Amino acid sequence: MVLVITEPTKSESKKVCVIGAGPSGLVSARELKKEGHKVVVMEQNDDVGGQWLYQPNVEEEDPLGKTKALKVHSSVYSSLRLATPREVMGFSDFPFIAKEGRDTRRFPGHEELWLYLKDFCQVFGLREMIRFNVRVEFVGMVNDDNNNDDDGNMKRWMVKSVEKKSGEVIEEVFDAVVVASGHYSYPRLPSIIGMDLWKRKQLHSHIYRVPDPFRDEVVVVVGCSMSGQDISIELVDVAKEVHLSAKSLDVPPGLSKVISKHQNFHLHPQIESLEEDGRVIFVDGSCIVADTIIYCTGYWYKFPFLESKGRVEIDDNRVGPLFEHTFSPCLSPSLSFVGIPRKLIGFPFFESQAKWIAKLLSGKTSLPPSDQMMQSIADFYRSREANGIPKRNTHDIADFNYSDKYADYIGFPHLEEWRKELCKSAILNSLENLETYRDSWDDDDLLQQTLQNPYFTQLSTP
Numbered sequence: 001m002v003l004v005i006t007e008p009t010k011s012e013s014k015k016v017c018v019i020g021a022g023p024s025g026l027v028s029a030r031e032l033k034k035e036g037h038k039v040v041v042m043e044q045n046d047d048v049g050g051q052w053l054y055q056p057n058v059e060e061e062d063p064l065g066k067t068k069a070l071k072v073h074s075s076v077y078s079s080l081r082l083a084t085p086r087e088v089m090g091f092s093d094f095p096f097i098a099k100e101g102r103d104t105r106r107f108p109g110h111e112e113l114w115l116y117l118k119d120f121c122q123v124f125g126l127r128e129m130i131r132f133n134v135r136v137e138f139v140g141m142v143n144d145d146n147n148n149d150d151d152g153n154m155k156r157w158m159v160k161s162v163e164k165k166s167g168e169v170i171e172e173v174f175d176a177v178v179v180a181s182g183h184y185s186y187p188r189l190p191s192i193i194g195m196d197l198w199k200r201k202q203l204h205s206h207i208y209r210v211p212d213p214f215r216d217e218v219v220v221v222v223g224c225s226m227s228g229q230d231i232s233i234e235l236v237d238v239a240k241e242v243h244l245s246a247k248s249l250d251v252p253p254g255l256s257k258v259i260s261k262h263q264n265f266h267l268h269p270q271i272e273s274l275e276e277d278g279r280v281i282f283v284d285g286s287c288i289v290a291d292t293i294i295y296c297t298g299y300w301y302k303f304p305f306l307e308s309k310g311r312v313e314i315d316d317n318r319v320g321p322l323f324e325h326t327f328s329p330c331l332s333p334s335l336s337f338v339g340i341p342r343k344l345i346g347f348p349f350f351e352s353q354a355k356w357i358a359k360l361l362s363g364k365t366s367l368p369p370s371d372q373m374m375q376s377i378a379d380f381y382r383s384r385e386a387n388g389i390p391k392r393n394t395h396d397i398a399d400f401n402y403s404d405k406y407a408d409y410i411g412f413p414h415l416e417e418w419r420k421e422l423c424k425s426a427i428l429n430s431l432e433n434l435e436t437y438r439d440s441w442d443d444d445d446l447l448q449q450t451l452q453n454p455y456f457t458q459l460s461t462p
Helices: 023-034 110-123 226-235 253-261 346-361 370-386 400-408 417-432 444-450
Strands: 015-019 038-042 134-141 157-163 169-174 176-179 201-204 218-222 241-245 265-268 271-274 279-282 287-289 292-295 313-315 318-320 335-337
Touching: 015 023, 015 134, 015 169, 023 038, 023 110, 023 176, 023 346, 038 134, 157 176, 176 346, 218 226, 218 287, 226 241, 253 265, 253 417, 346 400, 417 444
Parallel strands: 015 038, 015 176, 176 335, 201 292, 218 241, 218 292, 241 265
Antiparallel strands: 134 157, 157 169, 271 279, 279 287, 313 318
């Protein structure tokens, strides 16, 4: 379908609240600032970074994340290293280069990415806009009128926040709210018979940090995601046995190689049931007695603070309806979301989202009419369904072309070919060489050629 973009109005400065100071929130704050908006970033932790601000102390968190309010935001574990090479990850004008005295590896540990975000924050003067240790409790429309969703008048938003240390509650009205609160915090659990009756230790990978607590145990890891594989491999050296339960036994060659190297590492199909005596019974009839089950089964999208009167809802992990995963057709452009899509090169994409939002709010561009946006969303849902993609995977993109299509809305540059090629090369290497791909690769010629690109030679971080 053809989308009609209406003529922009005059440039204006808006008062904007950005929720979250992770990668998507920081780049949103920068783009909004560049457009002349008055920006307040609300961050519940004491520093920037979002997921990348490592939180080692998880004792107060519910092991399965079943409490309404989470105490721990980050799901990063101590040994986590990037699965994507650093040169691919940087923002369009701020390369993620190796710095002397820091973690210079091509696939560095999580702290290095956190330091990159701190550098980004410092260079672009973002810290002065951020309120730390502030938790957003409520976001709702001011004087909402159901009948004027599409009359051109922007809605305004009441934001209620709590200063975590003092308990002080602050209520403020903003012209716009950008939700950039992340989606790797609220544990998603499978539904397994006997799960509530199983007396032994169960936890979600959200609170997994180090392998030591599982020494000499029989551990079942549920889920074959990147974290499931990483954690299983790490546990093999300390646990008595590691049993990885996957949806399919047709696993990548790299994982098969690792399993075949260790006598105490076993692959199983999905779990049929858990028994009170500690048995874990798999769907093929086999069973083991386990000490601990770690669920590496993903996360829910949740925005517990948002009251949109039903305009934005979450259905089986689909946030919607959202035009291009960013805008609610009847609440745009005053409400937007940055960072919802998964399985793409994140930082440049978040940047393109932020630029679009900032220009919309200043009146330099406009969205299509809400009925056209709704039709576009319906078409997208139908195409996903036709391709057999479950609703819960609505926001899993896995397509470089989508990033380029998105960029065209605002004239943002397409992903560089070198970025795409290095990303694909790393993925293929990880599938074949799971244990070694972060330290050994065969795309060095492409890498050296890439590092001569003006992006790396002319742009550098102080």
